[in-house]
Amino acid sequence: MSETCYALSRHAALKIRHHGAVLVLPERALRLEGSGGEILELVDGHRTQNEITQILDARYPGTEGLAEEVDRFLQEMRALGGLVASDEAGSPRGGVTTEASR
Amino acid sequence: MTGNPPLNLIAELTYRCPLQCPYCSNPLAFRERREALSAADWGRVFEEAADLGVVHVGLTGGEPSTRKDLPEIVERAVAADLYPHLVTAGLPLTPDGLSRLADLGLRSVQVSIQDATAEGSDRIAGTRSFEAKLALCERTKALDLALTLNCVLHRENLDGIGDVIALAERLSADRLELANTQYHGWALLNRAALMPTAEQLEEASGVVKAAQARLAGSGPNMLFVLPDYFSDRPKPCMGGWGRLAMVIDPIGRVLPCHEAGEIPDLEFWRVQDHDVASCWNDSPGMNAYRGTDWMPDPCRSCEFREVDFGGCRCQAFRLLGDAALTDPACTRSPRHDVITEARQARQPGFQPRR
Numbered sequence: 001m002s003e004t005c006y007a008l009s010r011h012a013a014l015k016i017r018h019h020g021a022v023l024v025l026p027e028r029a030l031r032l033e034g035s036g037g038e039i040l041e042l043v044d045g046h047r048t049q050n051e052i053t054q055i056l057d058a059r060y061p062g063t064e065g066l067a068e069e070v071d072r073f074l075q076e077m078r079a080l081g082g083l084v085a086s087d088e089a090g091s092p093r094g095g096v097t098t099e100a101s102r
Numbered sequence: 103m104t105g106n107p108p109l110n111l112i113a114e115l116t117y118r119c120p121l122q123c124p125y126c127s128n129p130l131a132f133r134e135r136r137e138a139l140s141a142a143d144w145g146r147v148f149e150e151a152a153d154l155g156v157v158h159v160g161l162t163g164g165e166p167s168t169r170k171d172l173p174e175i176v177e178r179a180v181a182a183d184l185y186p187h188l189v190t191a192g193l194p195l196t197p198d199g200l201s202r203l204a205d206l207g208l209r210s211v212q213v214s215i216q217d218a219t220a221e222g223s224d225r226i227a228g229t230r231s232f233e234a235k236l237a238l239c240e241r242t243k244a245l246d247l248a249l250t251l252n253c254v255l256h257r258e259n260l261d262g263i264g265d266v267i268a269l270a271e272r273l274s275a276d277r278l279e280l281a282n283t284q285y286h287g288w289a290l291l292n293r294a295a296l297m298p299t300a301e302q303l304e305e306a307s308g309v310v311k312a313a314q315a316r317l318a319g320s321g322p323n324m325l326f327v328l329p330d331y332f333s334d335r336p337k338p339c340m341g342g343w344g345r346l347a348m349v350i351d352p353i354g355r356v357l358p359c360h361e362a363g364e365i366p367d368l369e370f371w372r373v374q375d376h377d378v379a380s381c382w383n384d385s386p387g388m389n390a391y392r393g394t395d396w397m398p399d400p401c402r403s404c405e406f407r408e409v410d411f412g413g414c415r416c417q418a419f420r421l422l423g424d425a426a427l428t429d430p431a432c433t434r435s436p437r438h439d440v441i442t443e444a445r446q447a448r449q450p451g452f453q454p455r456r
Binding site: 010011013015017018019022024026027029031 | 152158250277
């Protein structure tokens with residue numbers, strides 16, 4: 001489903017801290033390993049999965065298995081309730097906030 | 103030793119509460135006094151906590167909505183880029199008061215009930231409150247905030263667990279915490295009145311599993327964990343002492359959990375005297391049981407030492423008089439007998455919290 005767009009679910013928020021990115025859900029917070037935070041920062045309800053993969057590929061040219069990694073991560077976040085596919089109900093509320101913007 | 107950055111701050115805004123639940127985790131003896139931290143103090147604490155790595159703040163107590171400045175506290179949590187979550191008994195907060203908090207940026211709400219019926223819930227709470235709780239749940243959903251329903255379980259209400267699940271479904275709760283009583287504070291005092299039977303727990307566990315299978319991911323996400331008194335291994339209390347979550351109590355002490363301030367001889371620092379990072383990283387109390395170096399046998403050589411972290415220090419202190427011993431809830435503890443005896447000691451009639 002690489003033409004699917006994703007958005008943060010309405011109860012989720014992405015927080016960027018010195019030690020990395022954290023996905024926050026009601027009563028739960030998950031540290032995002034590796035490129036997880038970068039992927040979620042690109043999730044805006046408009047970009048397709050393919051477009052996100054292309055942006056990351058441009059940042060890190062020649063990364064093997066990138067498309068599979070992005071797909072696996074997005075599916076995992078969706079299963080946890082952190083993401084919704086853009087054709088599902090729900091829209092981002094909190095958006096992304098960073099240390100710099102505080 | 104320095105702690106990892108915590109993700110979660112549990113902000114105990116007050117000890118005051120209109121309910122008198124017999125399992126309350128408030129300290130048994132505290133003098134009613136003005137809260138030590140103003141809304142502006144909490145604002146500074148939130149900023150420092152976010153700098154340290156905290157992303158989520160649970161506004162709790164006592165009953166946080168007994169504070170008239172709760173809206174300002176929510177506003178300051180939002181300004182510090184924390185995800186604000188309210189833990190409430192459902193009053194004195196009103197639905198319109200909740201709408202105001204949502205406008206200020208509150209994201210999720212946990213409402214406690216004491217049973218699935220007004221009669222049962224109000225009796226256990228010692229205060230007429232059930233209708234107010236339901237009204238608050240309904241407004242939470244109408245505002246599109248996340249709703250967690252919480253019910254503390256014990257001998258008097260475990261048999262009604264199916265009705266609690268049905269209520270959570272009717273309210274469209276996103277999560278349902280079916281929280282077996284942990285025996286601290288007033289709950290330890292009332293332990294014999296609250297202690298369930300093994301049969302009750304087995305039955306309740308079956309009801310939860312059946313409901314989870316029936317709902318198959320469509321209804322509330324249910325959390326039910328066997329109480330540590332009835333399982334072989336101790337609970338991984340707070341995910342480890344000073345590891346993931348930071349508690350700040352109403353007098354400003356930075357603690358690893360709600361109860362640790364009751365352990366004598368541990369020195370915890372207050373946010374009035376030190377910044378939040380120092381309180382978390384450097385206070386002697388926070389470092390007393392961090393990691394695994396403090397562990398006695400049998401924990402020291404146990405393959406589960408980084409799974410359950412030796413269990414609950416407060417329980418070891420309360421039941422054995424020494425916070426540095428293995429939690430007696432563990433079957434490997436040489437003093438596990440205090441748990442097996444308590445499981446059998448049941449008496450009717452609890453003492454409401456004062």
